[in-house]
Amino acid sequence: MDVQRKFGDPILEVNDISLSFGGVTALENVSFDVLEGEVRAIIGPNGAGKSSMLNVINGFYHPQQGMITYKGETRKQMRPHHAASRGIARTFQNIALFKGMSTLDNIMTGRNTKMKKNLFWQALHVGPAKQEELEHREYVEHVIDFLEIQAIRKTPVGRLPYGMQKRVELGRALAAEPELLLLDEPMAGMNLEEKEDMCRFVLDVNDQFGTTIALIEHDMGVVMDISDRVVVLDYGKKIADGTPDEVRSNQDVIEAYLGVVQDDELAASQNN
Amino acid sequence: MFYREAGQFKDNYASDQALFPIAQDRWFVMIVMGIAFVIVPFYIDDYWTNAIMLPFLIYALAAIGLNLLTGYCGQVSLGTGGFMAVGAFSTFKLTTAFPELNFIIVVLLSGAITASVGVVFGIPSLRIKGFYLAVATLAAQFFLVWMFNKFGWFLNYNPTGQIHMPPREIFGVLITGPRAAPEVKYLFVLIFVSLCALAAKNIVRGRVGRSWMAIRDMDIAAELIGIRPLEAKLTAFAVSSFYVGMAGSLYFGIWLGAAEPIEAFGIEQSFLVLFMIIIGGLGSILGSFLGAAFITLMPILMKNFMVDGLGLAVVTAKHIEITMLGVLILFFLIVEPHGFARLWQIAKEKLRLWPFPH
Amino acid sequence: MNPELLFFFETVIGGLMAGVMYSLVALGFVLIFKASGIFNFAQGVMCLFAALALYDFMAPGGWVDRWFGFTFPVWAAIALTIVVMIILAWLIERFVLQYLVKQEPIILFMATIGLAYVLEGIGDILFGSDVKPLDVGIPQGASDWLWDNFNLYIEKLEIFAAATAAVLVTVLAIFFQRTRIGRALRAVADDHQAALSVGISLRTIWVIVWSVSGIVALVAGIMWGSKSGVQFSLSLIALKALPVLILGGFTSVPGAIVGGLIIGVGEKLAEVYFGPYVGGAIENWFAYMLALVFLLFRPQGLFGERIIERV
Amino acid sequence: MAQDKAQTGNGALLRVNNIEVIYDHVILVLKGVSLEVAEGGVVALLGANGAGKSTTLKSISNLLGAERGVVTKGSIIYQNESVHSLSPNELVNRGVVQVMEGRHCFEHLTVEENLLTGAYTRSDGRAAIQQDLELVYKYFPRLQERRKSQAGYTSGGEQQMLSVGRALMARPSLILLDEPSMGLAPQLVEEIFDIVKRLNENEKVTFLLAEQNTNMALRYSKYGYILENGRVVLDGDASTLLDNEDVKEFYLGVSGEERKSFRDVKHYRRRKRWLA
């Protein structure tokens, strides 16, 4: 890392979170924080509780125990739309796009919380409602340009290949102008080239808009390269937390997750 | 080839978001509207008005209403008949209580009353989903109809439980009752339905429409990106019921003129409108019209063809008609599960590429 | 016994019995839904169709009689009707379902409505629309023994129906939960495409379930046909089965029975004790309201599979 | 192209000849794809998003119908027999099983029931099935831990393991794997490819796998096809492909000598394409 990156105060802190479903414990006393402006990775073996953690953060799961502090406000749990309107946006592990809608409309939904005109004006579709619609359309077009998906603007997302769908999903999250962006395996199912693009998008969002990013990813190359700090979960417990380099050399992490370091990519990135 | 978009450039977002961004579409719609408004009224007679155009237009309005709820917001409702009854009875009570009230206002108010009833019965949708909700909405269907049938107040204490539309004028022209001229009824309904369709189209391409569709496609994700299910679902129920209520109002006021709650607003009514939107195309305003046309006209056309054309016995024709209607429904579903609207779209895409297949 | 109390008992038992009759219809819905995720609106018409076919095999003046000059004894007629229902299932699969793999539930629902029209039309053309009194030898009338000894009024037909339903439910529940085919059926309901990919033949499965539910429809058709004659109205009993269905859960065989019992008792008690105050005929909506109330607490019905909500 | 470079003589188990696929009547997706899989081979199908990998696999296993896609041209020959018109279950009976992309599990069935459903077509008795169940559990211990949970409630990776495990339960002779490594933790990715290797060597199972993890895929396979825009643009032995400069640059991310850090990619690369 050539440039020294600067981060602000913690935008998000999770404290002592425990979550279980019937007999299954998904999270157990997990605490960590995310600093403003950083790229924070969450890694861990399958079923470790990473996705559950994101679900807790934006209010879909309600933890049995623990506190979440977001932008200085502490609560036991969030309401999903409350989280959304306070600037938390996310993408999903199993793509959760609105299949029947076009790319453009999908991304426009991301701006829903920002649109205010009431039903009556919308039914008439003149004056203020139209104005508002156009303003937001313009912002969305920025996002579309940014993600280079102009060509599929009007395509129903159900028809898009997997990778494109992931991109549209990112677009939808970006359209909300989030302060905290939660990404659940954004690069799964992409080839290298596309991963590079995706990393670029993530880093650009982070740079240009100062958006804080929390990201789950299994590709160690990506995680090690682009994240500032990494939390490692295993069986619902936090087993490590630190910079990529610290984590990589942590014996627990190697045993639980990375396996014997033999991955070419990992080796390669170590050489870097 | 015929349907070429090339060369039609849009240089601002407004024109890209226009109702019919493609010129051919614009022309097509204008021609259809021209015929409907200018030519048809000169030729229309009692039969065409009462047996064909009024049911078609009024059902189209109801279908748009249900489509907003089911096709756009994904909440399957079988309470349409009950909500139409609310519209009809509101109209009856309003015109008899305030004979001077303009009929246009009566229709709008009936819609509004139905909307509020719709919201109440929409509340369970926050918890109940899919077919469970569909069946649960039958509670509304049965309860509302029962209520209108049971309490004399709704019927103005008419001993036989029928309601009648008294003759009413707007701007000096008789619009309801048997003496109203067929073309007047037709034009009135046509104007109403066209404006409503336009408003519906506007709603579904704006924020509210998108949040409905988001709820439909994946309600959890929608909630997580900041769409309030409560707000979205209840507005869908409200707007949908508003439309259905107006349809009920016209259905009773202009078309039938008299109605009996159980018969006129029974569960068949709910199913009928549901067929229309599925056959026409869920999530399509155009589809609502196509579906309404199919379901209201097809049986009549088939009947007239078989009885007048082929000279079949009436009863045989009826049996064949029922069977054929079923066969046609199956046929179209197999050809294109997403309804006529989708078929139309595919046809357009083919036309665009014509003479090349892909 | 105190007449008020007796009346209460009678109402409850009457409700239970009526509920069982609804359950028989609901069971057919459950089978198909559980095994293919299709909300089969044609179930009611299938009951009618089965009863019509059965009647035709047995009664003088039917096709069989006219063409061959004889009629079948009851058991043979039932066996033949079962064959007819299996053929019907095959035809339905062959000409309709096959083309609708992986479509959305509402589309499949619509297809079954189309099917209902076709069956109704064909049933009318083939068998006419007269009322056909069906008698397969099920005892009719009030049970004399209960009447004489306890002054209780219970229909023999309904006792018979209850016993039949109990047997059916037991067999079907075991079939679904314990057998390989049962597992495959549930798999199909979850994901058509994935089921195909593991080698489950949707076509076979569909023929099987539609046949089974055709047979269940026959049973329901026999019971209702014996009760009120075979005629078009028979197809409308589907509407009485719907609240049972949602209350018990679309996917649960035992749910169909328990739901039926609750709805039956609930609506009868309401009609008898609450109805007179509001003018009566509240049974219909009350059944739905009752189901709705249960659903508010358990959106998947009492015994239905949990609706999986995840991101 | 494929024919003249046939991998192992004429013993091709599967031969796809010049197929065209159209979705929804109008969307042409595959524009003449041909490929060949030798008996006992491991063949990788590579390509960017939307190149048509999944579509190719689905046309082989005949799962396209469910998505309103049709093969309009060409032929698919398996064991010297055209399988174009067979139903998917008949294909499974003949030993062709596909693991679909995107974890199609039976949500309401438990993990174990899912696995057992995988053995639906088998008739070699309970004991044998039980044995294979143990085997799958051995490969994926995580599944054993969650065996009684409803599949719909398992994590993404667990579902992925489940769909791979389920396919193994059918004891197929040809497995079509669509992105098996997606969403799996690194050591599991390794594990999956190990399983591929083991089954291929010990049980003579043939594999056709679509993968994004080019590096892995090519290391474990013998032959590879690169698909772009619905056409095969390059094919060859895995080792040859690994050495191909273009492949290296675009699929392996090694330009010149070594791999670049993701952070260092400072501009979106204008990709060079073999075919527009």
Added chain:
Amino acid sequence: TAYELVMPSLDYRTGPYAPNGIPFANGYHDYLMMLNGRDGGIEGVPIKLVQCETAYNTKQGVECYEKVKDTAPSRSLIVQPLSTGITYQIIPKASVDEIPVHSMGYGRTSAANGKVFPWIFNFPATYWDQAAVFVKYIGEREGGMENLKGKKIALVYHNSAYGKEPIRTLEKAAEKFGFEFMPLAVDHPGQEQKATWLQIRKEKPDWVMMWGWGVMNQVAIKEAASIRYPMDHFLGVWWSGSENDVLPAGDGADGYLSGAFHAPGDTFPVHDDIKKHVYDTDKALGERDRIGEVLYNRGLIAAVYATEAIRNAMKIHNTKEVTPTMVRDGMEALDLTEDRLKELGLPDFTIPVKVTCDNHAGPRKVAIQRWDAKAKKWSMITDFYDTMNDIVDPLIEEDSSAYAKENNITPRDC
């Protein structure tokens, strides 16, 4: 081409009520076809029967009405809507189109008032008359009207406009005679009536009346038999008294009573003519052995009334090319005497009917018939009873004047 008399018939041979609609439609059809075959129509002018299927559905009824009303060459001379719902629908339209409607024994009762409803006829009796006659009959059976006091009379009714018709009359009668009135609604289609009959079993009404239709009738009669309700205290309106209704209950239905305004059976000369001119010439739609069923005969008598009215019209206006307006005049001058009935081959089939300008409901008399389960036969067991004018007339007056007011109709002078 030759002039033809257009007579539409809005049938329902499909849907839940088809079992009842079919025999009626057959009776109507057969009589007209018989006239065509035997006499070449009415006074030599052939009849053009235009059938239209409504499935007992109001909306389809509207379509049918609009379709048939202007049929060439004569326009519809007289419409039989055959459903209370459709009748209500058509009443205002027909009045504007000036086409007479005959809703025989159904439809809107207050249409009896010819001053307000010049185009609508509902002779020979209305539902309110039927209710009144039932009360009279019960009084007679109880040994005098004064004995009605303190009796309990239940009404099991189809929960629709049709089923609700008698309620007002019965309420008035209950007031007057001091019996307890207990209405029990049954929802369409009425396959499940357990609750109703449990209530009856508990409350033990002395008499039960029924206004049912379709499957509701059959189930009710069966249930009544099951709870061992005495069948000779169970009275159905004339639409609840056909073979279809009682046969499914088997022996249990023996002794069940129902209203009627014509005789059952196929023993009248007219039936022989029908067999000869319709069935032997293969023009029939129904089966020969069902001639003479109650509803068949009802269709037949409807056809008799209509054709006699047309014949009248021809006489009055002295033309064979009658119009609907003329037929209306013919209806209002209808006087079907006993002798005329005999001439028509219907001796003692029904009572004489006389319709006038202000009385469109005719004699308003009803008889009672009883079902014999052994012989599988209905038979008339009483004479025709008069209605109770003191109860019914004011109701008709009230209802028709309310209608007139609502629709700005000035009652004509008669």
